[in-house]
Amino acid sequence: MRRSVGSAVTTAALAVSLLTAGCGTTGTAPSADTGADDTSPVTITFWHAFTSERETAAVDQALALFHQKYPYITVRTVKGQTDDKINQAIRGGTGPDVAASFNAGNVGGWCSSGAFLDLAPNLAADHVDLTQIPPAAQSYTAYQGKRCTMPWLADTFGLYYNKKLFAEAGIADPPRTMAELAEDARKLTTFNPDGSIRTAGFMPYFGGYEMLTEHLVPSWGGRWLTDDGRSNTAADPAFAAALTWQKNLVDWFGADKLKTFKAGLAAEQSAQNAFETGNLAMMVDGEWRTAFIKGDGADIDYGTAPMPAADGKPELYGAGYVGGNVMGIPKGTAHPGAAWKLLKFLTTDTQALVTLANQVGNVPTTLPALASPDLELARDPKFQPFLDVFKNPHSTTTPASPDGGAYVTNFEPFAEKWQDGQVGDLAAGLRELDRQNDAALRLGQ
Structure with a gap:
């Protein structure tokens, strides 16, 4: 499911x-x-x-x-x-x-x-x-x-990792911090002769399978809404930190290369899922993937772990979305x-x-x-x-809102512009996003 x-x-x-x-x-x-x-x-x-x-x-x-x-x-x-x-x-x-x-x-x-x-x-x-x-x-x-x-x-979401590819890259254990995740992703990535991505160590590009902002920000402990129900993405430093980490890894791959790789991904629920075929070495996904891998008869030696925690926040390791x-x-x-x-x-x-x-x-x-x-x-x-x-008591969710979660919906196009280099001032962009979210939240009440 x-x-x-x-x-x-x-x-x-x-x-x-x-x-x-x-x-x-x-x-x-x-x-x-x-x-x-x-x-x-x-x-x-x-x-x-x-x-x-x-x-x-x-x-x-x-x-x-x-x-x-x-x-x-x-x-x-x-x-x-x-x-x-x-x-x-x-x-x-x-x-x-x-x-x-x-x-x-x-x-x-x-x-x-x-x-x-x-x-x-x-x-x-x-x-x-x-x-x-x-x-x-x-x-x-x-x-x-x-x-x-x-x-x-x-x-519940966590990290899936390909044990065979880990061994070939000399990586013994799944990453526990986001810095380790980025480092491992670079080690695990291979390219075709034309420079295109053959195997992605990780998919940092939003929209690639379950790589969504709501699955990423828990690693920094982000809270989408304040206690009184207002949008919190500018005031909470977790969002800027998560987006900065993500953009740095996107830039290492190259946004255009990731777009091409994403466009070539097989359907997420098919037996040709890129993780199941070995073309994606690590990914964020839900617990149901274990049943899909078994049902698909995928020939893959894999492990699962919590998503890594942000550097400096070891108490968040073991939590997730x-x-x-x-x-x-x-x-x-x-x-x-x-x-x-x-x-x-x-x-x-x-x-x-x-x-x-x-x-x-x-x-x-x-x-x-x-x-x-x-x-x-x-x-x-x-x-x-x-x-x-x-x-885990540190695990988080996207809290209920009267507008059906429009604060998440509004974040998606902003994050897509950000990863493509179309947002010059991240702090100002998040403040404007909060303004839009608060307006939507008021309309939903």
Whole structure:
């Protein structure tokens, strides 16, 4: 399961703006409806975005466990549902009872508009312990203290490296600092006779597979938004430091050469992925790549590790970027009690989470599930770093915003101009970017 955060956020910004325009909150404090004493037979609908046979079969296994516990609740699932479809159904009054999304970028809009129900009363009534969910996952599933979604498996990013190419270059271990990453990237890069890139030691050019700004700035501990929800890219020195590191490595390769190399990359999800074919020696990617490499039968001896930390910030080594799936109850459900039982079960039941994680290849989102002896992924040394990154208290995310994460969307074209040498004054550019982001954030409120 692969989630391209950058493209997802772009879609989210539009979807949320349309949804927020058509939804409003009543101002009435919500009350709990956990369906605790209701055992009446009922059928509820559950929409999710999974499409592959392997993934949908895993969801069905988790739902079978739910039906064992609640035999009077029948769940009718609809796969392959996008956020646009969910939003359209909510606006039309035909939304599902429970909806799951790959894209946490919509959470701010769903929570602020009332499109998804506030889960706080039910969480309190059923004594759900949110401390069993790591801080980063708590952050991307709530907005300004309002929790309208729960995390349902996570995507965690780290470094993949080709052990064979490392050995040939005389590199013993994966880099732990960004200076070491740049040095190793230069050692691992080879060129064709015409000067074009044959094997890239690392892909520093934004837009090459999962090389996105949100996956890079955690190495410097960057915070996208201030506590009061304002854009923070100019005030936080992490962003200028990350971009400066990235541009120095782009310049070493040559931006034009990287553009050509990027244009020749095979589809990210294909068996010809450049890392799997040995044309990319290191890359940032999510935990799901381990399942893809296995499924593709790729002939590659590789290892995984946390992304390196910025020089001078050793405490950040072991942390990284965390995102993931979210699940909520759209407004208008006719069966809020049964819907809550399903949402609570799928997002907090250890057996359900472990069953799904083992089959899908994502990180389970509660500490008990991470510690479960049944979590087969924990026995895979290539997967373990992602479990550790998810639990690390320094791991960060792109926090929810009412505009669907437009602050990330706006950063992308700026970063692209920067890497191509079209930004003369980085500090001034970041200040202007903050101004644009704050304007978008105000419009989204």
